[in-house]
Amino acid sequence: MASASGRVGQLADKPAPTNWLSRIFRFDPVGLNWPRAVLFLDIALVPLVVFWAIGHEQYLLSALFGLFFAWLDDPGGSFANRASHIAVFTLIGAGLTALGFGIGGYAWGWLVLAAFVVTLVAGLAAAFGVRRFVNAMLLNLWFVITLGLASGLHQHARITSYTWAQVLAWVGGAALWLVTTFTARLIRGRGDRPQPIPELPGDTARKPLTRPLVMFALMRALVTAGTVALAFGLDLSHGYWMPIAAMVAMKPSLEQSTLTAAQRVAGALIGAVTAALLLLIPASEHGLRLLLVERALEVVALVLFMHGVAIRFRNYALYCAAIAAGVLILVDLSQPTDHTAEGYRVLWTLCGVGAGLLVMVLADLLAKHTAKAPAPPA
Numbered sequence: 001m002a003s004a005s006g007r008v009g010q011l012a013d014k015p016a017p018t019n020w021l022s023r024i025f026r027f028d029p030v031g032l033n034w035p036r037a038v039l040f041l042d043i044a045l046v047p048l049v050v051f052w053a054i055g056h057e058q059y060l061l062s063a064l065f066g067l068f069f070a071w072l073d074d075p076g077g078s079f080a081n082r083a084s085h086i087a088v089f090t091l092i093g094a095g096l097t098a099l100g101f102g103i104g105g106y107a108w109g110w111l112v113l114a115a116f117v118v119t120l121v122a123g124l125a126a127a128f129g130v131r132r133f134v135n136a137m138l139l140n141l142w143f144v145i146t147l148g149l150a151s152g153l154h155q156h157a158r159i160t161s162y163t164w165a166q167v168l169a170w171v172g173g174a175a176l177w178l179v180t181t182f183t184a185r186l187i188r189g190r191g192d193r194p195q196p197i198p199e200l201p202g203d204t205a206r207k208p209l210t211r212p213l214v215m216f217a218l219m220r221a222l223v224t225a226g227t228v229a230l231a232f233g234l235d236l237s238h239g240y241w242m243p244i245a246a247m248v249a250m251k252p253s254l255e256q257s258t259l260t261a262a263q264r265v266a267g268a269l270i271g272a273v274t275a276a277l278l279l280l281i282p283a284s285e286h287g288l289r290l291l292l293v294e295r296a297l298e299v300v301a302l303v304l305f306m307h308g309v310a311i312r313f314r315n316y317a318l319y320c321a322a323i324a325a326g327v328l329i330l331v332d333l334s335q336p337t338d339h340t341a342e343g344y345r346v347l348w349t350l351c352g353v354g355a356g357l358l359v360m361v362l363a364d365l366l367a368k369h370t371a372k373a374p375a376p377p378a
Contacts, residue, residue, distance in 0.1 A: 031314030066173025076195035104150020108232035116225035123217025129204035148240025245352025261353035267320020275328035
């Protein structure tokens with residue numbers, strides 16, 4: 001309680017931002033966590049070295065997302081409780097990984113249908129508590145990412161990607177976090193442990209499926225499906241960034257959605273510029289030097305992820321910038337493109353948050369109109 005009240009006091013003492021730019025880049029004074037970031041880097045080096053050794057870097061992103069999302073899912077408590085929760089989360093994620101990479105090369109109609117169903121189910125998970133809703137959103141986000149990665153890999157004939165190997169990489173990444181928690185248990189002894197990332201909500205109290213909750217879940221599903229249809233139906237270059245941005249931008253309130261959308265666009269722009277500049281380095285290299293530069297850039301991507309983990313709850317815009325730059329580097333190294341790709345990703349991110357915001361504005365206007373409508377006579 002003391003730490004919570006201290007944090008509230010610190011935030012209260014800080015003057016409120018006076019313009020949008022200051023709000024976008026506003027720092028939470030207690031949101032920086034370097035020990036957590038260094039721990040992530042230490043663990044993430046394991047899959048990096050493994051995929052270097054076997055020469056299949058196209059599976060690295062699945063392993064890293066499996067590791068990071070399993071960490072976010074960890075509820076704390078006894079080791080048995082943590083292991084069971086993470087195992088269920090990992091199995092559901094493995095199924096979505098198989099589905100996403102399995103249908104990534106199919107006709108776009110199947111992708112739209114799958115995105116709609118997965119997003120709707122994830123939205124309705126709010127009835128089982130805020131914690132489970134957050135976990136469902138993580139899996140929902142990963143599923144859309146798998147569609148984009150699978151579609152991109154299908155367009156590169158020289159890169160072979162097996163669905164079962166992507167699933168194995170995801171499970172392996174999540175298993176790494178379980179191994180880490182078990183190792184910590186051996187060192188520290190038995191006993192309940194706190195939630196590794198206390199900033200995430202831990203509420204698991206069930207809530208009734210009210211009309212607003214169902215409508216919000218349905219809106220998110222329709223917007224996600226619509227942006228997936230545009231991205232894959234029109235075969236937009238790197239268009240899968242559009243549904244990802246739309247999903248992230250849609251929050252329960254219009255004010256939250258607007259701020260998050262602005263931070264997402266700012267982060268995407270900074271990340272794209274950073275990645276484009278870094279990817280200029282290997283453009284003139286060949287042979288062994290090219291290989292060495294690519295390996296160095298993969299390490300740089302992990303360091304960017306580490307910084308993203310450190311500042312996740314300090315500033316969302318800079319977190320988006322670090323994660324976007326890291327993902328762009330890893331994707332472009334495994335699927336080489338020209339440097340217009342970064343521009344397309346920023347454009348589709350802008351379109352995605354625009355679509356999400358437009359729906360939230362319309363929903364807000366409809367809610368106000370409904371509230372002002374006179375009640376029918378008795």
